[in-house]
Amino acid sequence: MSAISERRERERAHRHQLIVTAARELAETEGWEAVTTRRLAERVEYSQPVLYSHFSGRNDIVRAVAMDGFIELAAQLRRARQAAPAPESRAGQALRAVCGAYLEFATERPALYQAMFVLPTDLKFASAETPPPLRACFDEFVDCFRPDDDRRELVAEVTWSALHGMAVLSGSGRIPPDAQGERLDFLITRFAGAPLGAPGGPAAP
Incomplete structure (x- = not known):
């Protein structure tokens, strides 16, 4: 794997964990009903298409x-x-x-x-x-x-x-x-x- 590919994989893994952590924090403070793809996209400051490139939907995030x-x-x-x-x-x-x-x-x-x-x-x-x-x-x-x-x-x-x-x-x-x-x-x-x-x-x- 090239250095560029490795960097992209690290960045993707970082985004993935950032979304998971945000979902968990939001659920802990407001309950799971507050965890939507829209709220998560706003919280992690990524577009919804970027979020969907990591997860197929809310159940996948859960x-x-x-x-x-x-x-x-x-x-x-x-x-x-x-x-x-x-x-x-x-x-x-x-x-x-x-x-x-x-x-x-x-x-x-x-x-x-x-x-x-x-x-x-x-x-x-x-x-x-x-x-x-x-x-x-x-x-x-x-x-x-x-x-x-x-x-x-x-x-x-x-x-x-x-x-x-x-x-x-x-x-x-x-x-x-x-x-x-x-x-x-x-x-x-x-x-x-x-x-x-x-x-x-x-x-x-």
Whole structure:
């Protein structure tokens, strides 16, 4: 690649990230209903045709914001898990740290969380087409359970689903946010400890 081509690629990448950052900032201050191609074009001081040369439309921009979010979430979950004792040493400590980090992320970045999990996108979960940042988030939950547990991916999925419900219902005021710690304690008690599926283990109904 020539020096001119490399410079153009850098400029294009810069414009791309500038648009994504502007969309995220606008959503955080005014909500996603305020994020339109016209508003973004004005905010980044590019024409709408330039914006459309990077994104096919609003949904494509939401997808790009969501991808940024999954990269950030994976890093936050990883830091939390690595700072906790390994699952083999103290059952539940890593899981509680990861779950707590997840709920903290959802609370502190509501607009970003909406882009990742609520607004329509073509991002696929639990699929061969799942982007690596999404899989990295899921793997942080999986790694909280013992490697010899053949149901750990299933329980990781159920744990994530429960956390999402807690985050959305609490964020919308459907359930009291001040009881989130108690809910989290209950969730960890159910899923951490004895090997999953063992007689009398916490995964039993």
